[in-house]
Every structure is written in C-alpha cells, then in structure tokens.
Amino acid sequence: MRVLITGVDGYLGWSLAQYLTVQGHDVAGADGFLRRRWVEEIGSWSATPIPPMEARLHAFARRYGKPLPFWDGNLRDYAHVEQMVQMFEPDAIVHFGECPSAPYSMIDVHHATFVQVNNVTTTLNLIFAIQAINPSIHLVKLGTMGEYGTPNLDIPEGFFDVEYRGRRDRLPFPRQAGSWYHWSKVHGSNNLMLACKIWGMRVTDIMQGVVFGLHTPETGGDDGLLSRFDFDPYFGTVINRYCAQAVIGHPLTPYGTGRQRRGFLPLRDSMQCLLLTLEHPPQAGEYRVLNQFENIYEIQDLASKVQELASTLGLSAEIRNVENPRLESENHYYNPDHQVLFDLGYRPSEDIDGDICSMLETLATYRERIEARRHILIPDQRWDGQRRRANFLSGDNDRVEHDRTEDMLQ
Amino acid sequence: MRVLITGVDGYLGWSLAQYLTVQGHDVAGADGFLRRRWVEEIGSWSATPIPPMEARLHAFARRYGKPLPFWDGNLRDYAHVEQMVQMFEPDAIVHFGECPSAPYSMIDVHHATFVQVNNVTTTLNLIFAIQAINPSIHLVKLGTMGEYGTPNLDIPEGFFDVEYRGRRDRLPFPRQAGSWYHWSKVHGSNNLMLACKIWGMRVTDIMQGVVFGLHTPETGGDDGLLSRFDFDPYFGTVINRYCAQAVIGHPLTPYGTGRQRRGFLPLRDSMQCLLLTLEHPPQAGEYRVLNQFENIYEIQDLASKVQELASTLGLSAEIRNVENPRLESENHYYNPDHQVLFDLGYRPSEDIDGDICSMLETLATYRERIEARRHILIPDQRWDGQRRRANFLSGDNDRVEHDRTEDMLQ
Numbered sequence: 001m002r003v004l005i006t007g008v009d010g011y012l013g014w015s016l017a018q019y020l021t022v023q024g025h026d027v028a029g030a031d032g033f034l035r036r037r038w039v040e041e042i043g044s045w046s047a048t049p050i051p052p053m054e055a056r057l058h059a060f061a062r063r064y065g066k067p068l069p070f071w072d073g074n075l076r077d078y079a080h081v082e083q084m085v086q087m088f089e090p091d092a093i094v095h096f097g098e099c100p101s102a103p104y105s106m107i108d109v110h111h112a113t114f115v116q117v118n119n120v121t122t123t124l125n126l127i128f129a130i131q132a133i134n135p136s137i138h139l140v141k142l143g144t145m146g147e148y149g150t151p152n153l154d155i156p157e158g159f160f161d162v163e164y165r166g167r168r169d170r171l172p173f174p175r176q177a178g179s180w181y182h183w184s185k186v187h188g189s190n191n192l193m194l195a196c197k198i199w200g201m202r203v204t205d206i207m208q209g210v211v212f213g214l215h216t217p218e219t220g221g222d223d224g225l226l227s228r229f230d231f232d233p234y235f236g237t238v239i240n241r242y243c244a245q246a247v248i249g250h251p252l253t254p255y256g257t258g259r260q261r262r263g264f265l266p267l268r269d270s271m272q273c274l275l276l277t278l279e280h281p282p283q284a285g286e287y288r289v290l291n292q293f294e295n296i297y298e299i300q301d302l303a304s305k306v307q308e309l310a311s312t313l314g315l316s317a318e319i320r321n322v323e324n325p326r327l328e329s330e331n332h333y334y335n336p337d338h339q340v341l342f343d344l345g346y347r348p349s350e351d352i353d354g355d356i357c358s359m360l361e362t363l364a365t366y367r368e369r370i371e372a373r374r375h376i377l378i379p380d381q382r383w384d385g386q387r388r389r390a391n392f393l394s395g396d397n398d399r400v401e402h403d404r405t406e407d408m409l410q
Numbered sequence: 411m412r413v414l415i416t417g418v419d420g421y422l423g424w425s426l427a428q429y430l431t432v433q434g435h436d437v438a439g440a441d442g443f444l445r446r447r448w449v450e451e452i453g454s455w456s457a458t459p460i461p462p463m464e465a466r467l468h469a470f471a472r473r474y475g476k477p478l479p480f481w482d483g484n485l486r487d488y489a490h491v492e493q494m495v496q497m498f499e500p501d502a503i504v505h506f507g508e509c510p511s512a513p514y515s516m517i518d519v520h521h522a523t524f525v526q527v528n529n530v531t532t533t534l535n536l537i538f539a540i541q542a543i544n545p546s547i548h549l550v551k552l553g554t555m556g557e558y559g560t561p562n563l564d565i566p567e568g569f570f571d572v573e574y575r576g577r578r579d580r581l582p583f584p585r586q587a588g589s590w591y592h593w594s595k596v597h598g599s600n601n602l603m604l605a606c607k608i609w610g611m612r613v614t615d616i617m618q619g620v621v622f623g624l625h626t627p628e629t630g631g632d633d634g635l636l637s638r639f640d641f642d643p644y645f646g647t648v649i650n651r652y653c654a655q656a657v658i659g660h661p662l663t664p665y666g667t668g669r670q671r672r673g674f675l676p677l678r679d680s681m682q683c684l685l686l687t688l689e690h691p692p693q694a695g696e697y698r699v700l701n702q703f704e705n706i707y708e709i710q711d712l713a714s715k716v717q718e719l720a721s722t723l724g725l726s727a728e729i730r731n732v733e734n735p736r737l738e739s740e741n742h743y744y745n746p747d748h749q750v751l752f753d754l755g756y757r758p759s760e761d762i763d764g765d766i767c768s769m770l771e772t773l774a775t776y777r778e779r780i781e782a783r784r785h786i787l788i789p790d791q792r793w794d795g796q797r798r799r800a801n802f803l804s805g806d807n808d809r810v811e812h813d814r815t816e817d818m819l820q
Contacts, residue, residue, distance in 0.1 A: 078519050109488050109538035116534065117527050120597070124526065124590075128519035131795065152579040153572070162563070162572055167743070169562040171584040175600070180534075183604060187530070187597045190585070194593060198737045198793050327608045333577070383608050385541065 001278060002026045004088050006075055006122070007096030008068075009053060010035050012142070012211065012270060014227040016094060018218040019271040020278075021064045028069035028088045030097065034118075035228075035235070038104060044232035044373050047244055047366045048214070051224065059224035075122035078129070085129045085137070092138040092278050093130070097122050098184070102146070103234045103325070103381040105181035112180040119184035120191070127195045138281040139192070140204045140274065145263050145291060145336065147186045147207055149176030150329050155336035158205070158289025178328050179383070189289075196287035203286070204277050207336075208270065209263030209293025212239035214359045216268045227267075229363070231370060233325075233379035238299055239264065239306065241377070243356060244370045246310040246317040247363045250377050256324030256393070258300025261334040263293025266355045269348060276344040291338040294348045309356050313364075322390040327383040411688060412436045414498050416485055416532070417506030418478075419463060420445050422552070422621065422680060424637045426504060428628040429681040430688075431474045438479035438498045440507065444528075445638075445645075448514060454642035454783050457654055457776045458624070461634065469634035485532035488539070495539045495547070502548040502688050503540070507532050508594070512556070513644045513735070513791040515591035522590040529594035530601070537605045548691040550614045550684065551602055553595045555673050555703060555746065557617055559586030560739050565746035568615070568699025588738050589793070599699075606697035613696070614687050617746075618680065619673030619703025622649035623765045624772050626678045637677075639773070641780060643735075643789035648709055649674065649716065651787070653766060654780045656720040656727040657773045660787050666734030666803070668710025671744040673703025676765045679758060686754040701748040704758045719766050723774075732800040737793040 003020055007013045008029025020027050031053070039045060051059075053070065061067045069088060073080040075097045085093070098119040099105070105115040123141065130137045148155045151174070160173050172193065177183045195201045219225045230236040231244030242252045265273070273292050282288040303319045310317050324330065349355070363370065380389045413430055417423040418439025430437050441463070449455060461469075463480065471477045479498060483490040485507045495503070508529040509515070515525040533551065540547045558565045561584070570583045582603065587593045605611045629635045640646040641654030652662045675683070683702050692698040713729045720727050734740065759765070773780065790799045 078523075109535065112538070113488075113531050113534050116530055116597075116601075120526055120530065121523055124519065124523050128522070151581060153574045153577045153581075160574060162574065164563045164570060164572065167563045171561060171563075172586065174581040174584050176582065177600070177604065178608075180601070180604070183597075183600050186600060187526075187593075190587070190593050190596060191526075191590070194587065194590070198588075199795075385609075 001092060002088065002090045003278060004028050004030065004084065004090040004093045005096060006030045006093065007098070008070070009033060010096055011227050011230065013096045015216050015219060015267060015271060016274055017068055018225060019216055020275065022218050023275060028090070030071040030073065030075070030084055032072065032074040034099070038099065038101070039230060039232070039235050042104065042232060042234045043376050044230065044235070045369065046228035047231050047363055047370050048226040048229045049369070050228050055224070059222070063222060063225060075125060076118060078125045081125040082129045082132060085133050090137060092140060092281065093126060094140045094274065095123065095126055096142050098142070099181065101234045102179035102181040103379065105179055105184070106381055106383055106385065108385065115181050116184040116187065120187050123188040123191055127191065127201070130201060131199050135199060135201055136284065138202050138204065138278070140206065140277055141188060141192060143185045143189055143205050143207045144182060145207045145209050145293060146182040147175045147177050147189060148173065148336065149178055150332040150334055151176060152333050155291065157291045157337050157340050178326065193287045196285055200285040202282045202284050204282060204288045204290060206277065207289060207291045209265050210237045210239070211265055211267055211270050212237060213267035213355045214362050216271055232373065232376050234381070239302055239356065242303055242306040243359045243363055245377055246306055246315050247360060247367055248371045248374060249315070249317060250374060251318050251320035252303040252306060253320060253322045253378060254299050254303045255322060255326060255379070257330045258298065258303065258321055259330045260299050260328065261296055261332065262299065263291070263296050263336060263338070265292065265294040266349055266352065269294050273341050273346055276341060276346055280344050290340050291336050292341060293338055296334060306356055309353060310360055313357065313360055315360065321393045322378060323393060325379040325382040325390050411502060412498065412500045413688060414438045414440065414494065414500040414503045415506060416440045416503065417508070418480070419443060420506055421637050421640065423506045425626050425629060425677060425681060426684055427478055428635060429626055430685065432628050433685060438500070440481040440483065440485070440494055442482065442484040444509070448509065448511070449640060449642070449645050452514065452642060452644045453786050454640065454645070455779065456638035457641050457773055457780050458636045458639045459779070460638050465634070473635060485535060486528060488535045491535040492539045492542060495543050500547055502550060502691065503536060504550045504684065505533065505536055506552050508552070509591065511644045512589035512591040513789065515589055515594070516791055516793055516795065518795065525591050526594040526597065530597050533598040533601055537601065537611070540611060541609050545609060545611055546694065548612050548614065548688070550616065550687055551598060553599055553615050553617045554592060555617045555619045555701060556592040557585045557587050557596045557599060558583065558746065559588055560742040560744055561586060562743050565701065567701045567747050567750050588736065603697045606695055610695040612692045612694050614692060614698045614700060616687065617699060617701045619675050620647045620649070621675055621677055621680050622647060623677035624769045626681055642783065642786050644791070649712055649766065652713055652716040653769045653773055655787055656716055656725050657770060657777055658781045658784060659725070659727060660784060661728045661730035662713040662716060663730060663732045663788060664709050664713050665732060665736060665789070667740045668708065668713065668731055669740045670709050670738065671706055671742070672709065673701070673706050673746060673748070675702065675704040676759055676762065679704050683751050683756055686751060686756055690754050700750050701746050702751060703748055706744060716766055719763060720770055723767065723770055725770065731803045732788060733803060735789040735792040735800050
C-alpha cells in the first residue's frame with residue numbers, strides 16, 4: 001500500500017512512517033516544520049533531540065534500506081498538496097498535518113484564528129486534491145476524543161440512533177468541544193462528512209484518545225530515529241508531561257481535582273490501530289468514525305501511577321495539583337464506545353506500567369534537556385485568555401515562590 | 411439601543427439599518443463591499459441599482475435626519491474590528507458580514523476555502539473584540555435553517571433533550587449541512603456556543619429561513635434607499651429569483667422535482683424578528699438559538715404561486731423544472747420548531763401574496779437590468795464541482811438550444 005503521511009516530522013507521523021515501512025508499505029511524507037516553530041515559540045523543545053529533516057531522512061534510509069520520499073511545504077497551499085498527491089499516487093493519506101494544541105489556540109485571537117484556519121484549510125485542500133486526482137484514495141484524518149466533550153450519555157462512534165417526539169433517525173452524535181483547537185477538529189470532521197456524502201469519498205475520522213509513550217518497537221535503540229517528545233503544557237500530553245516532571249524531580253501537576261476521565265492509548269497501540277484502519281478502508285462514500293483509545297483513566301490516578309513507578313526507578317516525585325487553566329468538567333460521566341477497532345482486530349498492549357517505565361528510563365538519558373525547560377512545566381495559558389501561571393491548589397504556595405521554577409519565570 | 415451592523419451594504423443589512431433607525435435606535439454600519447465584488451465576479455448585479463456607499467449614506471442622512479456612522483474595512487482584520495467596537499460602543503452587534511452563498515462555495519477549492527475562512531474568521535474576530543472590550547455586548551449572528559439539513563425528526567431550536575441507552579442529557583441538535591457554505595455557518599455557530607460557555611457572552615444565533623421581498627415599510631418609495639436585490643442563482647434566493655424571472659418572461663425554474671420544503675419569511679418579518687431579538691437579549695452566558703421563519707412551503711408550490719400572481723399582473727411565465735445542481739433530498743420530512751420568536755411577540759405578516767405582488771411591481775420598473783442578465787438565470791454550478799448549465803427536466807430541451815438564453819451563454 002502506498003501511504004502519504006502529512007505532518008511526518010511530528011510525534012505520530014515520524015513513528016508511523018517507520019512502523020508502516022517495517023510492515024512493508026511504501027511511505028512518503030510531507031511537512032512544513034510548523035510544529036518545530038510552535039514549540040519554539042512557546043519556549044520549549046523536544047526532550048529527544050530532533051535532527052534537521054535531512055539527517056532524519058538519512059537515518060531513515062540507512063535503517064530501512066529505502067528512502068522516505070519527502071515534500072517540504074505548507075499544506076495550506078493547495079497547489080503544493082495537489083502536486084504531492086499527483087506525484088506519489090497514494091492509496092491512502094494519513095493527515096497529521098494540523099496544529100494539535102488546545103492551550104496554543106487559547107493564547108489570543110491570532111492564535112485561535114490561526115489554528116482554526118490552518119486546520120480547516122489543510123483538510124479542505126486534501127479533500128479537493130483527492131476529489132481532483134483520485135476519489136478512491138482513503139483519507140485517514142486525526143481527530144480527537146475531545147470533539148465530543150463530556151456529555152452525560154454514552155458516546156457512540158460518530159453516529160447514534162435517536163428517537164425524538166416519536167420519530168427515529170440516525171444522526172451525527174452532537175459535539176461539544178472545549179477549546180478553539182478542539183472545535184477546529186470538529187469543523188474538519190464536519191467537512192469530511194460532507195465530502196463523503198456528495199463526492200463518494202472514503203474517510204476514516206479517528207477520534208483519538210490521549211497518546212503516551214516514546215518507544216515503538218521500530219524506533220527503540222536508534223536515537224536518530226526517535227520521534228519528538230514534547231513535555232511542555234502546550235504540546236505535551238498528560239502522561240508524557242508527568243514522566244518528564246518525574247525525571248527531574250518536579251512535582252507532577254494534575255489540573256484541578258484531577259478527576260477528569262479521558263481515554264488513553266500507548267504510542268505503539270496508536271500505530272497498530274492506524275495500520276488496521278489502513279488495511280481495512282471504508283467503502284466509497286462511507287464516513288467512518290473510530291473512537292481510538294485503549295483504556296479510560298482519571299488523570300489523578302495516572303499521576304499516582306507515574307509517581308509509584310518512578311519511585312521503583314529511584315525517582316522521587318510529589319503530586320501537587322494546580323489550578324485548572326481550562327474550563328472543563330472535573331466530575332463527569334464518561335463512557336465512550338471503542339468497539340470498531342476491536343472488530344478490525346485491535347489487540348491492546350495492556351502494559352501501561354511497562355510503557356511508563358520504559359519512557360522514564362529513556363527520558364532519564366535526556367534529563368538535562370528537560371531540566372533546561374523546568375521553568376515552563378506549570379501551565380500558564382488560561383481559558384479566560386489570560387497568560388498567568390497556575391498556582392498550586394494545596395500545600396505551601398509560598399514555597400513555590402522561592403523554588404527554581406519561579407525564579408526562572410521572572 | 412446602540413446597534414452595530416456588519417455587512418450593512420447587503421440585502422438585510424441595509425434594510426435593518428433603516429428599520430432600526432426608524433424605531434429610534436442608534437445604528438452604525440460596517441462593510442468591505444465584498445458582496446458587490448462576488449456578485450460581479452459571477453457576472454451578475456442587483457436588480458435595484460446600488461449607488462456607491464457615499465451616496466447611500468447621503469440618502470440615509472437626508473431621509474432620517476441623522477448620519478449612519480460607517481466603517482469601510484475587512485472584518486477578517488482583527489484590529490479593524492476591535493477599533494470599531496471600541497469607538498462605537500454598541501449594546502448589540504448584528505453580524506451579517508459573511509459570504510451567504512452555497513453555490514459560490516461550491517465553485518472550487520479556492521472558493522470553498524475562502525467562504526469557510528472568511529466566515530469563521532469574521533465571527534472569531536467579533537467574539538474576541540467583544541470579549542476584549544465589553545463582554546455584555548449582545549452578538550446577533552445570522553445563521554441559516556440550512557445548518558440542520560433535513561433530518562427525519564422534528565427540528566428543535568438549537569438544543570434537544572435526548573435519551574440514549576437509558577441516560578438523559580440536553581445536547582446541541584446535530585447539524586447536517588449540505589454545502590461548504592452551510593458548514594461555514596455551523597462552524598461559526600459552534601464557536602459561538604464555546605464563547606458563551608467559557609466567557610459568559612450573550613449570543614443569539616438565528617437559524618433563518620429563506621428571506622424574500624424587496625420593500626420594507628421604511629424603504630418604499632425612495633429608490634435611493636432600496637436594498638440590493640439579487641436574482642442570480644448564486645446570491646438570489648428562490649422566491650426572489652422566480653419573481654425576477656417572471657418579470658422578463660423567463661421560465662420559473664424549480665430545482666429537481668421541486669418537492670424540497672423550506673422555511674420562508676418576508677423581508678419585513680425578518681426585520682420585525684431581528685428587532686424583537688435585539689429588544690430581548692439573552693442572559694450573560696446564554697447561547698440562544700432561534701429558528702426564524704414564518705411558514706414552510708415546497709419550492710414547486712411557490713413557483714405556482716408566483717406564476718399565478720404574475721398572471722394577474724399580466725405577466726406570463728411558464729414553470730420549467732431544471733436538473734437539481736445541488737445534492738439534496740427532494741422528498742423529506744420537515745417540521746422545524748419556531749416558537750421562541752412567537753414567545754417574544756412575533757406577529758407574522760401572513761401576506762405572502764401581497765409581498766410577491768409588490769415585489770413583481772417594483773421589479774417591473776427594473777425589467778431592463780434583469781433582462782440584461784437573462785443569460786445567467788439557469789444554475790451552472792453543480793455540487794460535484796462541475797460548472798455546467800442545468801438542463802430542463804421536462805419538455806423540449808431542443809427549444810432551449812435556440813432560445814436567447816442559450817445564445818447568450820455561448
């Protein structure tokens with residue numbers, strides 16, 4: 001299968017390029033390096049050092065014995081997108097080329113608009129390029145479980161049968177996203193639903209849970225091939241942030257009460273699920289929605305788990321909840337379906353403890369890079385638009401005033 | 411009340427500026443004249459001649475004895491939006507400053523992207539300007555009944571109580587829009603819902619039916635103050651198109667079987683409803699959705715009605731259905747609520763025959779301007795992206811080949 005990955009320089013993209021190649025597929029990639037710039041803009045960097053693309057491509061070819069065709073360009077430029085699709089003739093396109101950060105979208109009007117315009121435009125460009133060149137190309141788009149919000153109902157996979165005032169219909173499940181970023185993903189989902197309906201396109205829209213982890217079996221042992229690993233409050237996901245904090249003895253910082261429940265999956269399970277999705281494309285005209293996660297956890301319990309596992313490795317980390325910079329329910333019902341992937345053959349790795357330990361061990365080798373960004377580990381972008389560092393909720397806030405974190409913030 | 415109208419140069423905007431002024435409110439307007447350019451781009455013009463803005467403002471001041479403060483600028487420019495809101499200090503903003511055409515959004519990737527980016531960005535800019543300057547400003551946003559599509563259920567006003575697998579919640583009613591344009595309005599609605607939730611804004615989102623008519627009691631008799639009146643297949647609404655066709659003896663052209671049902675309201679009822687909305691703002695934090703229409707009609711029946719009324723005025727027009735350029739259900743259940751406006755005091759004018767006759771009479775005086783655009787009265791933008799003139803569905807298509815319409819198309 002020929003697979004074009006947009007956003008191939010990113011956390012999931014770089015991992016997937018290798019995983020699919022090992023599975024015998026022909027992979028090409030595209031990236032405009034915006035993620036590198038965004039992370040730099042908010043003052044952070046990847047815990048794993050990320051070489052320039054040329055070096056990455058070189059390491060890739062050396063390891064896998066074939067090159068990764070690569071296009072450097074901006075997906076908001078339609079001519080660029082059409083040209084890539086024309087030249088590579090993919091059977092499937094995996095679209096990771098969007099801005100993935102809720103806090104980044106909440107910075108101000110310019111960031112909010114940028115994230116929505118960027119994410120809507122890149123997806124529209126892919127839709128139109130596929131329609132123009134080969135409507136049978138399977139488009140796999142990365143959405144997020146956050147599109148649904150936290151309704152007081154079970155969350156089906158995209159659609160539900162509803163009865164209302166004595167009549168019945170099958171309808172899209174209502175979305176209740178919680179940030180400009182999350183809504184940008186809903187906007188994209190809605191556009192894809194229309195493309196399937198009017199143009200007979202085949203789309204898989206993945207409502208992915210929170211991914212964690214660093215290694216995949218394909219990338220272990222060769223640092224030149226490691227994916228990026230963000231640990232800042234803008235681009236780092238929660239378990240990854242906890243692990244980076246633990247490695248430098250920084251408190252683990254759940255937001256608010258920490259009773260928020262979310263779906264999670266290890267990076268390697270994400271790879272497995274994406275492969276299954278690609279190997280089992282939907283019918284022409286089908287807009288298929290998958291809820292992609294392994295298990296549901298409370299973020300407070302995950303902090304305890306990381307703390308516990310870290311201590312077995314001799315790392316001591318306290319848990320200190322911080323003010324929740326987001327406006328979200330902290331006490332809510334959460335019961336999303338995730339059956340479709342199991343029907344396709346998904347076998348969950350079921351070893352979160354192992355994944356966390358492996359992550360802690362690898363991150364320990366990059367301790368200095370994390371330490372150098374200690375001053376940005378507390379969230380500072382609030383949902384009310386203010387940029388103001390979150391206070392610790394319990395314990396001695398005075399102590400914070402004098403710790404190194406605070407000193408570096410000034 | 412101080413009301414800022416964005417898109418004040420448009421069909422609804424120019425009418426509302428006068429209507430609210432007569433009602434004693436202080437009105438200001440903003441426009442970047444994009445609508446004039448779009449209509450020019452697709453080769454049409456307004457049946458009513460539209461003078462340059464300077465002349466319109468002059469006529470306005472002469473008639474109402476006070477000037478209409480006006481800002482010329484692009485609403486995609488945040489600094490411009492913020493400055494206007496800062497300077498005028500409105501109690502309410504009525505946002506008409508979006509691209510309103512489904513066929514225009516279906517032309518190609520550039521038009522699709524433009525419509526979505528323009529509409530999303532203008533609304534985000536207003537949201538952020540209100541949040542920055544005065545969060546208590548009431549934002550009235552023009553949506554469309556088309557956001558809902560045609561589900562096999564009653565359509566509530568924005569939200570519904572749903573039971574699913576034994577649990578209950580009040581959720582946004584699922585949207586199933588049918589064009590890039592219609593989805594752009596849903597994207598805006600979703601963004602507004604978030605703004606109310608996280609910033610306590612007060613928003614009325616109007617799911618408006620198809621507006622028709624030319625006169626309002628405020629604009630009759632003074633041509634310098636008439637609103638624009640589009641009759642082309644891109645920017646003209648269906649009853650207005652029928653009337654323009656009838657005036658020049660062109661066939662009335664329902665799309666497909668013509669059995670599509672939609673909600674309609676006269677221009678003067680739209681004005682009345684908007685006034686009621688403004689005079690009864692929602693609470694802080696309330697995202698209020700109104701379904702704004704007077705009655706539901708099948709578009710085929712409306713063609714018959716226009717034909718009949720035209721004949722009483724000595725205008726003879728046949729009805730010739732054309733291929734439906736859209737992909738939409740032509741046989742569907744349609745039963746939307748529209749109670750909230752009645753609760754606010756809406757008194758429907760209930761005189762569609764009178765409105766149509768008045769429209770036909772006025773349009774007759776602009777017969778030559780419509781005649782000059784006879785060649786664009788058949789839709790040519792199909793939902794599959796092709797630009798190809800729709801054929802007549804019944805009768806003698808050969809005849810079309812030789813009529814003047816066809817000649818001018820070549």
